[in-house]
Amino acid sequence: xxxxxxxxxxxxxxxTITLVAGTGMVAVVTTSLGLMPLYGEPVxxxxxxxxxxxxxxxxxxxxxLIAVPATLLSAVVGLLLAGLVLGGGGxxxxxxxxxxxxxxxxxxxxxxxxxxxxSDGGLGARLAxxxxxxxxxxxxxxxxxxxxxxxxxxSAFVALLVVAAVGPGHRQRMEVAAGLGARPWQRAxxxxxxxxxxxxxxxxxxxxxxxxxxxxxxxxxxxAAPEPLPVLAFRLFGSIELTDRPAAAAAAVTGSVLxxxxxxxxxxxxxxxxxxxxxxxxxx
Amino acid sequence: MSGRRGPxxxxxxxxxxxxxxxxxxxxxxxxxxxxSDRWAFPAVAPQDWGIGGWGAAAxxxxxxxLLRSLGLGLAVAAVATPLGLMAGRSLGWRLTRWPRLVVxxxxxxxxxxxVAVSMGLDVVLIRLGLPELxxxxxxxxxxxxxxxxxxxxxxxxxxxxxxxxxxxxxxxSARQARLRVVLPAMRGSIVVAALLAFLVGWSDYVVxxxxxxxxxxxxxxLLGSAAAGSGNDAAVAVTALATVTPPVLLVLLVLGLGxxxxxxxxxxxxxx
Amino acid sequence: xxxxxxxxxxxxLAVGAxxxxxxxxxxxxxxxxxxxxxxxxxxxxxxxxxxxxxxxxDERGNAYVDDVLAPxxxxxxxxxxxxxxxxTREAVQRVLAERAGGEQDGSVDLVWVNGDNFATGQxxxxxxxxxxxxxxxxxxxxxxxPLVAEDFGVPVEGCEAPWxxxxxxxxxDAARVPDPPTTVNGLLDWAEDNPGRFTYPAPPDFxxxxxxxxxxxxxxxxxxxxxxxxxxxLDELAPPLWERLRKLAPSLWREGRTYPRDQVALDRxxxxxxxxxxxxxxxxxxxxxxxxGTFPATxxxxxxxxxxxxNASFLAVPAGSPDQAGAMVVVDLALSPEQQxxxxxxxxxxxxxxxxxxRLDPADARLFEQLPGSxxxxxxxxxxxxxxxxxxxxxxxxxxxxxxxxxLGRR
Numbered sequence: 004x005x006x007x008x009x010x011x012x013x014x015x016x017x018x019t020i021t022l023v024a025g026t027g028m029v030a031v032v033t034t035s036l037g038l039m040p041l042y043g044e045p046v047x048x049x050x051x052x053x054x055x056x057x058x059x060x061x062x063x064x065x066x067x068l069i070a071v072p073a074t075l076l077s078a079v080v081g082l083l084l085a086g087l088v089l090g091g092g093g094x095x096x097x098x099x100x101x102x103x104x105x106x107x108x109x110x111x112x113x114x115x116x117x118x119x120x121x122s123d124g125g126l127g128a129r130l131a132x133x134x135x136x137x138x139x140x141x142x143x144x145x146x147x148x149x150x151x152x153x154x155x156x157x158s159a160f161v162a163l164l165v166v167a168a169v170g171p172g173h174r175q176r177m178e179v180a181a182g183l184g185a186r187p188w189q190r191a192x193x194x195x196x197x198x199x200x201x202x203x204x205x206x207x208x209x210x211x212x213x214x215x216x217x218x219x220x221x222x223x224x225x226x227a228a229p230e231p232l233p234v235l236a237f238r239l240f241g242s243i244e245l246t247d248r249p250a251a252a253a254a255a256v257t258g259s260v261l262x263x264x265x266x267x268x269x270x271x272x273x274x275x276x277x278x279x280x281x282x283x284x285x286x287x
Numbered sequence: 288m289s290g291r292r293g294p295x296x297x298x299x300x301x302x303x304x305x306x307x308x309x310x311x312x313x314x315x316x317x318x319x320x321x322x323s324d325r326w327a328f329p330a331v332a333p334q335d336w337g338i339g340g341w342g343a344a345a346x347x348x349x350x351x352x353l354l355r356s357l358g359l360g361l362a363v364a365a366v367a368t369p370l371g372l373m374a375g376r377s378l379g380w381r382l383t384r385w386p387r388l389v390v391x392x393x394x395x396x397x398x399x400x401x402v403a404v405s406m407g408l409d410v411v412l413i414r415l416g417l418p419e420l421x422x423x424x425x426x427x428x429x430x431x432x433x434x435x436x437x438x439x440x441x442x443x444x445x446x447x448x449x450x451x452x453x454x455x456x457x458x459x460s461a462r463q464a465r466l467r468v469v470l471p472a473m474r475g476s477i478v479v480a481a482l483l484a485f486l487v488g489w490s491d492y493v494v495x496x497x498x499x500x501x502x503x504x505x506x507x508x509l510l511g512s513a514a515a516g517s518g519n520d521a522a523v524a525v526t527a528l529a530t531v532t533p534p535v536l537l538v539l540l541v542l543g544l545g546x547x548x549x550x551x552x553x554x555x556x557x558x559x
Numbered sequence: 560x561x562x563x564x565x566x567x568x569x570x571x572l573a574v575g576a577x578x579x580x581x582x583x584x585x586x587x588x589x590x591x592x593x594x595x596x597x598x599x600x601x602x603x604x605x606x607x608x609x610x611x612x613x614x615x616x617d618e619r620g621n622a623y624v625d626d627v628l629a630p631x632x633x634x635x636x637x638x639x640x641x642x643x644x645x646x647t648r649e650a651v652q653r654v655l656a657e658r659a660g661g662e663q664d665g666s667v668d669l670v671w672v673n674g675d676n677f678a679t680g681q682x683x684x685x686x687x688x689x690x691x692x693x694x695x696x697x698x699x700x701x702x703x704x705p706l707v708a709e710d711f712g713v714p715v716e717g718c719e720a721p722w723x724x725x726x727x728x729x730x731x732d733a734a735r736v737p738d739p740p741t742t743v744n745g746l747l748d749w750a751e752d753n754p755g756r757f758t759y760p761a762p763p764d765f766x767x768x769x770x771x772x773x774x775x776x777x778x779x780x781x782x783x784x785x786x787x788x789x790x791x792x793l794d795e796l797a798p799p800l801w802e803r804l805r806k807l808a809p810s811l812w813r814e815g816r817t818y819p820r821d822q823v824a825l826d827r828x829x830x831x832x833x834x835x836x837x838x839x840x841x842x843x844x845x846x847x848x849x850x851x852g853t854f855p856a857t858x859x860x861x862x863x864x865x866x867x868x869x870n871a872s873f874l875a876v877p878a879g880s881p882d883q884a885g886a887m888v889v890v891d892l893a894l895s896p897e898q899q900x901x902x903x904x905x906x907x908x909x910x911x912x913x914x915x916x917x918r919l920d921p922a923d924a925r926l927f928e929q930l931p932g933s934x935x936x937x938x939x940x941x942x943x944x945x946x947x948x949x950x951x952x953x954x955x956x957x958x959x960x961x962x963x964x965x966x967l968g969r970r
Contacts, residue, residue: 012377016370016432017392023408023429024395030407039410042655042683057964080309087306092296094303100542101310107538108314109490111507112531115514115523119316124328124831126316132329142817155313187295209397216400219492219507223514226817227761228967233402237497240406243651243679244956255403262398270391328831413656501649512645515820 028259035252041245051249055239058250059257061229066261069146069221069231070214073153078207080154081161086195088166089173099166105159110152114223117141117152121224141224146231148224153214161206168202169195208269215262232258314531320524340521349509349526356489356506356530359424363488367428368481371435372470375480378436379443393433401430405497412498419499426494431484438483442476482541489534506530590878592690600884605636607885611874612650613671615643619847623908627901632892637885642667651676651685654877658685665879669886671722673872674711678952680875681713687876690887691720696894699923701915705948706871712786712951719875720890723902723910726942727769727867728842734857735835742863743777746836747803751810756835758812758819758828761967762959766822770838771800771958773868776947778803788953797958801965808966818967830854836861840870842942843909846933860936866945871913896923903930911939 033039037048088099108116119125121140128137140147176198180190218233225234232254239251320326321340323333374393377383396404405426412422450472454464470477492507499508510526513519609632615621621641629639644650650670657665672680680686691697700707700721707721708714729746731739735756740749750757760767776784778800785792808815812834819825822839829837830853839845848854874893876886892898896919899912916924932938 012382013374013389013436016374016436017389019370019425020392020396020429020432023425024399024404026411027404027407027426028399030411031403032407034407034410041652042659042679042685083302084306084310087299087303090299092299092303094299094306098303098306098310100539101307103538103542104535105310107486107534108531109492109507109534111490111492111511111514112317112527113313115510115527116313116317118514119320119520119524120313123833124827126319126331129329129331139813139817142820143813144816152313155309159310212398216402218400218402219511223511227820228963233400233493236402236406237493240497241646241648241652243648243655243676245679245682252406255400255406258400259398259403262400266394266398270394328833414660416660500653501644 031252031255035249035256037249041243041248050246052253054246055250055253058235059254062232062235062254063261065229066215066231069149070211073150073214074207074211076154077157077161077210078203080158081206082165082199082203084158084162085165085199086191088162089170102159102162105156106163108156110156111219113152113156114220117148118224121148142226146225149221152220152224153217157210161203164206165199165202169199208266212262212266215265216258317524317527320520321528323521340525343519343522344525347509347513347522348504349529352504352506352509353529355503359505360485360488362424363427363431364481364485367431367435367484371432371480372439374432374436375439376443378440380448393436396430397433401493405494409498419503422498423495423503426498427488427491431487434483434487435480438476438480442473446472478541482537486534590687592687597695600887603884604888607882608638608640609668609882609885609889610640610642610666611669612642612644612667614647619908623902627907628893628898631898632889635888635892637888639889647672647676651680654680654685655683657879658683662879664881665877667877668880668882669889670875671872672875673870675952675955677710677719677873677875678713681718685877686718687878687883688716688718690717692717694720694887694891694894696891699896699914699918701918706869707913710873711949719873720894721871721913722874722893724869724871724913725840725911726842726869726946727773727840728942729836729838729861730845731836731859731861732855732857733859734855739861742865743773747807750807754810755812758834759838760821760825761818762962764821766838766840768955768959769840769868771962772950774804775800777865784950786948786951788951793957797961801961804966842936843905845935846905849935858935862937862941866947868949869943869946870949896926900926900930905931905933
C-alpha cells in the first residue's frame with residue numbers, strides 16, 4: 004500500500020517466534036545428540052537415538068493410529084454439524100452454541116470427561132451392564148477413547164470453521180441451486196460439500212498436526228505401551244536415567260519431523276493461500 | 288410442498304438431537320460425578336449425592352490453581368494480542384514484501400509439538416535461571432500469536448486501509464489514526480483474538496507442566512495429576528468442571544456480544 | 560514490515576550464544592560435610608527454613624509432616640516447609656539441574672528418597688555426604704542392618720539418613736478368596752486357575768516394578784539373585800521370568816491386553832470388585848482404607864512363606880542446599896524415638912520404624928510396644944519375616960524395560 008503506513012508490522016511477533024521456537028528446537032536436537040546431559044560431561048554421540056530407535060517406530064505407528072482416524076472422523080462429523088448449522092431451522096442455533104462450548108473445553112478436561120464416560124468403571128460400562136461386555140476403550144489395545152476425544156473436540160472446530168468460511172453467501176447459493184431444480188440431497192452434496200471442502204481441508208490439517216503432537220489426551224486415555232511420540236518423549240524426559248534424556252529428545256525431534264511432513268502439502272500450497280494473505284476476493 | 292417438508296423436518300430434528308447428544312454427552316458423567324458422594328460400580332446412578340468432592344478439591348488447592356490459570360490467561364492475552372494484531376495488519380493490508388514467509392513463520396508454533404519446544408526450552412532456561420512463570424508465558428505467547436494474527440488478518444482484510452489514510456489526511460498522527468480510528472472499527476475481532484489467546488493460556492497443560500517444572504499448578508495441571516492418580520472421582524470431576532466453566536462462560540459472553548453487535552452492525556469493519 | 564535478513568541473522572546468533580552457554584559442564588566431585596560438634600550445628604540451624612521435597616500423594620504422610628513433625632521442629636528454632644512433588648524423580652531432577660548450573664542457593668534442602676533416585680544423585684555427586692553417621696539419634700539405628708547400610712544395593716556411606724522401613728505387601732479379599740495361596744509362585748498359579756481376578760500395575764510404576772522384582776525372586780527359586788546388577792545374571796534369570804509372566808498374561812484381568820496404569824488404578828479395580836487382590840509397599844494405609852469403606856471389610860494381608868521384598872527409605876541433603884544445618888536438625892528429630900513412634904502409629908501414618916528397639920532406653924522402647932495393633936495389617940516382624948532385600952537400583956531399569964518389551968509387547 005502506501006509507504007506512509009509502515010509501522011513495526013510483523014517484526015516483533017516473528018522475531019519472538021523465531022527466537023523461542025528456534026531455541027527450543029535447536030536445544031532439543033542438541034540434547035538428542037547428548038550435548039545437554041542430565042549430569043556429567045556433554046559428549047556428542049548417537050546413543051540417545053540408538054536407545055530410542057525401537058520405541059520410535061512403535062511411536063510413529065501409534066501417533067498415526069491416533070491422528071488419522073481422529074482427523075477423518077472429525078472432518079465427517081464436523082461437516083455434518085456445519086450442515087445442520089447452515090441449514091437454518093430449530094437445530095441451527097443450539098448446535099452452533101454447543102459447538103462453541105465444546106471448542107472452549109480444554110483438552111485435559113475433555114480427556115477426563117471422556118475417561119469418565121468410556122472407561123471400564125465409567126458411565127458407558129455401567130449402562131451396558133456389569134457383565135464385562137464393555138469393550139476396553141480407555142487403555143485398551145486400540146486407542147479408541149483417545150481417537151473419540153480428539154474427534155469430538157475437533158469436530159466442533161471443523162464445523163465452526165466451515166460455517167465461517169461458507170456462511171456468507173450460503174443462502175444465495177442454495178437458492179440458486181434450488182432455482183435450478185436441485186433436490187435437497189443434491190444441494191448438499193453438489194453445492195455445500197464442494198464449497199466447504201477447502202475449509203474442511205484446512206481444518207483437517209490443523210487437526211492432524213495437533214493430534215500428532217497432542218500429549219494430555221493420549222497420556223490420560225491411552226495404554227501403557229506402545230506410546231505415541233509425545234507421551235514417550237514426556238515419560239523419558241522425566242526419567243533420571245542418564246541415557247533417557249537424549250532418547251526423550253530423539254522422540255521429540257521425530258514427532259516434530261512427523262508433524263512437518265504431515266503438514267507439507269499445506270506448506271506447498273502456501274502461494275495459493277489467499278485467505279491468509281488478506282485477499283478480499285478470498286473466502287473471507 | 289408441506290408434505291415433503293414434514294418428514295424432512297423430522298429427519299433434521301432427529302439429526303439435530305443426535306448432534307446435540309454427540310456434543311454434550313462426554314460432559315454428562317463429569318457433572319454427575321461432581322455432585323455425588325458415593326457412586327460405586329456398577330450402579331447407574333450415584334448412591335449418595337452430595338458436595339463432598341468440592342471440599343476435597345478445595346483442599347487439593349483448586350481455588351489457587353484457578354487464580355493462577357486466570358493470571359496466566361490474562362498475561363498471554365495481554366502480550367499476544369498486540370503482537371498478533373501487528374502481524375495481522377501487515378498480512379491483511381499487504382504491507383509485507385514476504386507474505387509467504389510471514390505466514391510460514393506464523394504456522395510454525397502450530398506445527399511443532401509443544402512437548403518438543405517445551406523440552407528444549409526447559410533445558411536451556413534452567414541453565415540460564417529464567418523464572419518459570421516468565422518462560423511459560425513466553426512460550427504460550429508464541430503459541431497464541433498465530434491465532435491472533437490470523438483472526439486480525441481476516442479483520443484487517445475486511446477493513447479498507449483508506450480508513451487510516453483518511454484519518455492521517457485529516458491531520459491525525461500515525462498512532463492516533465491507528466488507535467482511535469482503525470482499531471475501534473475492528474473491536475469485535477480484537478475481542479475474539481484476545482479471547483483465543485486467553486484460551487491458549489488457560490487451557491494449556493504440557494507447556495505449564497514441563498517448563499513450569501511442576502511448580503506452576505494451574506487448573507489443567509491440577510486436573511491432570513488428579514485424573515491420573517487421585518482415585519477420588521468426585522474431586523476430579525469438580526476440578527474438571529471448575530476448569531471448564533470460565534472459558535465456556537467467556538466464549539458464550541463473546542458470542543452474545545457479537546450477536547448484539549451484529550444487529551447494529553455497520554458495513555465497515557464488522558467481524559465475528 | 561517483516562524483519563530484515565540482518566535482524567534474522569542477529570536473532571540466530573543470539574540463539575547460538577544461548578545454547579553454547581547452556582552446554583557448560585557441571586563441576587565434578589562430591590561434597591563432604593565439615594566435621595562439627597553437634598551444638599554448633601544446632602546453633603547454625605536457628606532461624607533457617609528447611610524445604611523438604613517429598614511425594615505429595617499420601618495425605619496421611621502430608622498430615623504427619625505438617626501437624627506433627629513441623630511443630631516439633633519449630634520448637635527447636637527451625638521452620639520446616641513441605642514441598643509436594645508427584646514423583647521423587649522431579650526433586651532429583653531439580654537437584655541435578657541446580658547442580659549443573661552451579662547453584663549455591665538451591666531450592667531443595669531435604670529429599671525423601673531411596674533406590675534409583677539416590678543412586679542417580681550419587682553418580683552425579685549431588686548429595687552432601689559424611690553427616691548422617693554423626694547425628695545423635697543414629698545411635699538408635701543398628702549399623703549392621705543391611706536394609707539401612709545399603710540403599711537398593713548402593714552403599715549409603717553417610718550420604719543419607721534412614722527414615723522408614725517398608726515391606727512389599729500382597730492384599731486380598733478373604734470373602735472372595737477363601738483359600739489364599741501361600742507363596743508367590745502359588746499366587747501366580749492361583750491367578751491362572753482364576754482367570755480375570757488378578758492383575759498388577761504396569762512398570763515403571765513403583766509398585767508394579769516391585770512386583771516384577773518379587774516375581775523374579777519367586778521364579779528364580781533356588782537360583783540366587785545377586786543384589787548387585789550383573790549382565791550375566793540378567794541374561795540367565797530374566798528369560799524364565801518373562802516366559803512365566805507371558806504365560807500368565809491371558810489369565811489376568813482383561814486377558815493381559817492392558818494393565819492398570821499405577822497402584823491407584825489397581826486399588827480402584829480391587830475396590831470395585833473387578834479383581835480380588837491388590838498390592839502395596841505401604842500397608843499402613845490399609846487400615847484407614849478399610850475403615851472408611853473404600854476397601855471391603857474382609858480385606859486381609861497375604862504373608863507368603865518365601866518372604867516379600869523390604870526396603871528402607873531415607874532423607875538426603877543436596878550438596879547445594881543453603882540450609883544444611885537446619886536439614887540435619889530436622890533429620891535428627893525425625894530419627895528420635897518419639898517421632899518414630901508417632902509415625903509408626905497406624906492412626907497417624909503407620910510407617911515402620913528404622914530404629915532397633917534393643918538399642919533404645921527402656922522408656923523409649925516401651926513407646927513402640929504400646930503402639931495399637933491392627934486387625935488387618937500384621938505387626939512388622941510378621942510381615943518382614945524372611946524379608947528379601949531390594950535388588951540394586953541398576954536392576955530396576957533393565958527389568959522395567961524388559962517387561963515392556965517381552966511381556967507387554969509380545970503376547
